[in-house]
Amino acid sequence: VSAADWDAVQRLVRRAESLEASTSPLTGPPAKRIRATAQSDLHTGAPRSQEPEDNGRGAATAVHGAASSSPEVEAGHLPSLESTEAGHTDSSECQTSITENAPVKEMRQHVFSAAAAQAMNTQTDAAPAAAAAEPSGASDSRKTLLVWFRAFDLRLSDHAPLAVAARAGGPVVCAFVWPRQRGRWGVHGAQEAWLRASLARLDSALRAIGSRLILRCAPSELTSGFKPGSETSLSEDSRAEADLIGGNGRLGGGLGEGLERDAIQGFVPPPPTSTDGENNALVAAEAASVAAEMLSLANECDACEVLWHRSYEPDEERVERAVSAALHASGRRVREMPGRLLYEPHTVNLSGGFNGGHWGTLMPFLRACERQGPPPPLPLPPPTSLPPPANWPASLALEGLCLAPRPVRADGTAARDWATELLAYWDVSEEKAREQMELFVHAGGLQGYETRRSRADVKGTVSTLSPYLRFGQLSPRQLYHAVKGSPLPRELKKTFSRRLHWRDLAYFHLSSFPDMPSFPIRRHYAAHAWVGDSAALRRWQRGQTGFPMVDASMRCLYATGWLHQSLRMVVASFLVEYLGINWTKGAEWFHDTLVDADVGINSMMWQNAGRSGIDQWNFVLSPESSSQDPSGAFCRTWLPELAKLPTKQLHTPWLASPQLLAAAGIELGVDYPHRMVADLTE
Incomplete structure (x- = not known):
């Protein structure tokens, strides 16, 4: 990527975001108004009143914007590449979001069409002019279609984008781009x-049908202040010397001594009117x-x-x-398609008031x-x-x-290979995901889910499909x-069926609340006085609390x-209720250590x-209950x-x-720690 191209992209991004940010809160997207109402109701604890009739399609439409104009991709009913109305929607149409109303969208389209030639003056080898002359809905079957795979x-x-590209008949290139600089809630740690194992298996699957996966790194070296190696994440340097599992179990014996970085600082939440500047800078660099x-x-x-599945993370x-x-701006068409969820958030018309909840x-x-x-x-x-x-x-x-x-220690020697050890528990592949799904649905797991789902000491009581859904x-x-x-009666599968809707609900x-990962939805909770005990947090992270159910977990x-x-839920309740530590510290640790870390679900x-x-x-x-482990096998x-x-x-x-x-x-205090909290009733 040339420096001129890089500067042009940055100018376009800044122009787009400044237009979106300039929308007046009084005349702009109703999302902000309804979100404020929701927060006010949450503050008082009162249920929300019904929205006025003239509010359009109800609270959900107001919160999430107008319905996407991109067609629903159904089995056997793929959108046509030949029809603008039935098939093609550019990103400004299908990306009608909570931050973009019609006037802003019109301005944005104008900017990216009128200013493209000037802003992208390094790309003037007749490509923009040729693209502008081509009908917006037509697609030359000889032209290459680029499918952008995402980490989900x-x-x-x-895979709707892949299916559409394959149906077009022309060459198809499948690609994955890894940004070395990522926001706080990007892919990190476990x-x-x-992801590493997933990309390897995806490439093998693509090669089996005559294609391959193109891997690229985003050019972070062009980002101001970036230096190769500076992207080291929490999982790499805070664990460089850690050995949390195994060893002889004695205090001080192989339990994370010598951590090179203390990532457990006191959390100071931002005021509701501010933004997370550090994360914004990282995401801006990533974008x-x-x-x-x-x-x-x-x-x-x-x-x-270029085709891709739409994300719903801010x-x-x-x-x-x-x-x-x-x-x-370079004259190319873009097609964003649903597929990550069952229902797109902005299409769910959730009215106000109390409606069974x-x-x-x-x-x-x-x-x-x-x-x-x-x-x-x-x-x-x-x-x-896939045609190559x-x-x-x-x-x-x-x-x-x-x-x-x-990770590498300060002296240059290799530290424990945590990632490889972790992957030994999993078969990371699309085939294994389908096999595990069939096993759970048809071999007794779903049948017993209603009565056994809380048991952690018995295999098969839950599906363990969450990582496969996450990626x-x-x-x-x-x-x-x-x-x-499944032929099972409804009463045996109703609870599990709702789990997928929990995911969409998240x-x-x-x-509705884009800062949900790091700031309270009920805004007045930001003033709560949490305990800033970094030593206690570290004992919780290491499984050294003295409560076996917490530590085993x-x-x-x-x-x-x-x-x-x-x-x-047990470990979250212990951290918040008994240690008094801010829930955001738990959310951050889970995001770093879970292979199924999902921003929506984890934050919720x-x-x-x-x-x-x-x-x-x-x-x-x-934390004293044995209800999740009555046999003791888990502990x-x-x-x-x-x-x-x-x-x-x-x-x-x-x-x-x-x-x-x-x-x-066992000698308590030597082989296993004393309890951090001696009296849970205090």
């Missing part, structure tokens, strides 16, 4: 390990660098159109806007989804072949992306229809990158755990130092007699 759609089945790299790749393979949407702006809770949302039209269509089959281009664009080797690299090896439509098609919340999380849903859970979310928890889970697996204790004392070893402790080879 790494599959061939039920997710990098999963500009990815846009520049996508433009370079499109030029290299002479792509006439940071990712910002990246998409930058990419779309750069591609449009308060605004933004599951059952009103579920009913609103069901009312909006037909159920999600059947998933699309994978393409059987005459010449493949340049691609990095997978190692060139430096995903989850093995897109399994689409939500595939799981939705697998469960729907992104509905995120669309945290060690399982670190070792496998996954944790049973019930146990996530931690907001509710911190009592600041829409559906705040009205319960506290006791014995992850706390071998306690394995010889009888099950009755296993979850509360401080109640065991000195004789029992001695017989089990």
